[in-house]
Amino acid sequence: MSAYSASRRRAPVYALAGALVLTATATAAPAGADTDGGAEGLAAEYVALGDSFTAGPFIPSPYGDPALCLRSRSNYPNRVAEATGASEFTDASCIGAETDDMAAPQGLGLATNPPQLDALTPETTLVTLGIGGNDLGYAEMAITCLTLAATDLDGAPCRDHYTGPDGDKLRDRLPEAGESVGEVLEAVGRRSPDATVAVVGYLELLPREEACLQAPYADGDIEYLYGVWEELNAVLEKEAADAGAVFVDTSGPGHDMCAPADQRWVEGIFPNRPAAPVHPNAAGMAEVGDRVLEALGVQQDSPQV
Helix, strand or coil, X not given: CCHHHHHHHCCCHHHHHHHHCCCCCCCCCCCXXXXXXXXXXXXCEEEEEECHHHHCCCCCCEECCCHHHCEECXXXXXXXXXXXXXXXXXXXXXXXXXXXXXXXXXXXXXXXXXXXXXXXXXXCCEEEEECCHHHHCHHHHHHHHHHHHCCCCCCCHHHHHHEECCEECCHHHHHHHHHHHHHHHHHHHHHCCCCEEEEECCCCCCCCCCCECCECCCHHHHXXXXXXXXXXXXXXXXXXXXXXXXXXXCCCCCCCCCCCHHHCCECCCXXXXXXXXXXXXXXXXXXXXXXXXXXXXXXXXXXXX
């Protein structure tokens, strides 16, 4: 075992379990967008739908009702709303949201978030949707893989846990997750038939090959988990294309949990900036917001965060 692996073995992987419950986380210009960099046709009524990767838990400053959805004013929907000059803006996103929570109330223990689709109206002109990770089981996967890493840091215990003679339990969930996202997009189309719709991908949590103290997964599991992330985003891209929506590609190496603190778009298990562990920070949200705006034909550079 390398000295690096030994140092990672001492990382308290169980400390992440509570925070991870938060997650349980176009090439053509769309109709209505101004390809010269404006927002004409998008600014009337904007609705953001999504889970914790949309809400931005623990990024200053919190706002919204119910408070337990942990939405941040620095999340990408707020950036998009400001840049497009939205006359009306509703952020319906909430931590832990799954596709089922789009059409049904989401229980939060002491509060309930209304069905997110209820925020849509026939007059809605822009919808962003960031959902699907919790249908795949992001929180369960992260907790399980971190726990198993402590038993075999040099092997691939997470991959071995999810794969076997009957296939890959995680990848087997992808078709159903994609179908559910497709059904949400159909519902969005029925409720807001004239809206431009953008499906937002998930930021890269891990590097392609090498673990680190901020992401103390087993060495052999990094490539496996990276592949699952790639396939989830590919499913989201396909569903967006099938629905005639824009897909917002948020991939980009060198900004994952293992990147230097000032280059990270997502925080590791020990956040260096205000954000939930294994979730986007303010810099990540700004980047996603810019990717959304670019996909919509509204160009804007990210400020320093």
